[in-house]
Amino acid sequence: MAAGSQLTLYANLGQRKGSRTVVEWILETAKETGVRGATVMEGSEGVDMLGRVHAARFFELADEPAVVVVVAENDAIDALIAKLGEGGVKLFYTRSPVEFGHLGDAA
Numbered sequence: 001m002a003a004g005s006q007l008t009l010y011a012n013l014g015q016r017k018g019s020r021t022v023v024e025w026i027l028e029t030a031k032e033t034g035v036r037g038a039t040v041m042e043g044s045e046g047v048d049m050l051g052r053v054h055a056a057r058f059f060e061l062a063d064e065p066a067v068v069v070v071v072a073e074n075d076a077i078d079a080l081i082a083k084l085g086e087g088g089v090k091l092f093y094t095r096s097p098v099e100f101g102h103l104g105d106a107a
Helices: 022-032 074-085
Strands: 002-012 038-042 045-047 053-055 065-072 092-100
Touching: 002 022, 002 074, 022 038, 022 065, 022 074, 065 074, 074 092
Parallel strands: none
Antiparallel strands: 002 065, 002 092, 038 065, 045 053
16 A cells, blocks of 8 residues: 545636646646546536635536546655646645555456
8 A cells, every 4th residue: 555645626617727728737737747647526516715606507617616636646746736836827725645555456
């Protein structure tokens, strides 16, 4: 079993970083910094730090909340946080210590 961190980044699908979504940028940056796994979860509704409600509506899916969860060794998470911090995009995140491993056959 390995030890590291779980980094959870909160965004919405309408946020942009240049020509791509912030979620795409986070995933590409994670890959560039050596992270080999991340999961994106889209939410139906959320409240931001200013108390504004963000929700997936039929005509306004760009405001749909999204969470990117990354689990990796601490060095990789440190590098990812540093690189994202240089990107000029305002993001809220949480970081928690975790133990992780793999189950089943390595196919």
